[in-house]
Amino acid sequence: MNNQPSHSQFSPNNTSSEVELDLLSTIILDDIAYPWNPKTPESDAYFDSLEQELPLSDLLNDVEITSACQNFYSQTDKLWSIIDTQNALYKKFAGFAPNNFLNKLGKIAINVVNQVNRLGSNLSLSDQLVHCVSEVLPGWDLEDLEVMARPLAYSMRGDKTDVVENTLATIEPVDWHDLSEVEQARLSLAITLYAISQVSS
16 A cells, blocks of 8 residues: 655655745855945946846836935825824823824824915914814814814914913823813813924924
8 A cells, every 4th residue: 555645745746846946046056146245346237237127217207206206205204293293292191191092183283284384374273273173072163162272372472382381280180081071172272282383393
């Protein structure tokens, strides 16, 4: 009784063995070695040969490359702005509001400031505050938020940090869910003011 398979795992019919042998021969037998130090003169020839295999000039022209680069850098700047703002919010308000709330409010504030800057809008600071907070506290009437935002916006002639600190001094250091709705709204406006000042600086 013969229970042995008809083909050995090393037989030429085994496809995975062939692939492994091809890979091994490419790694071991290839004369072209990757230049580990790109500053050596020999590395220029290696990189030039790679560029010849896939010429980017056939894919994009100079204008398209410049536009794509600018778009890429613009996107990375936005990401760094979001990360920096959110880190600042976490440091300042970690004991006052949940991180996911700070995260959402920070992103909204960045988007509002970017839209105002891009469109050259004359949206007042008070309106920016109301717009941001209304997205995270949708149950609030806009007019009520405007009344609460006005003192923060008008006191901006002074130091922004003082305005935020004064608001924080009046908020009890308790869990977010234990705050009254009015305290949550006031704190949200102060957080938004701080976020906008971080993005604008």
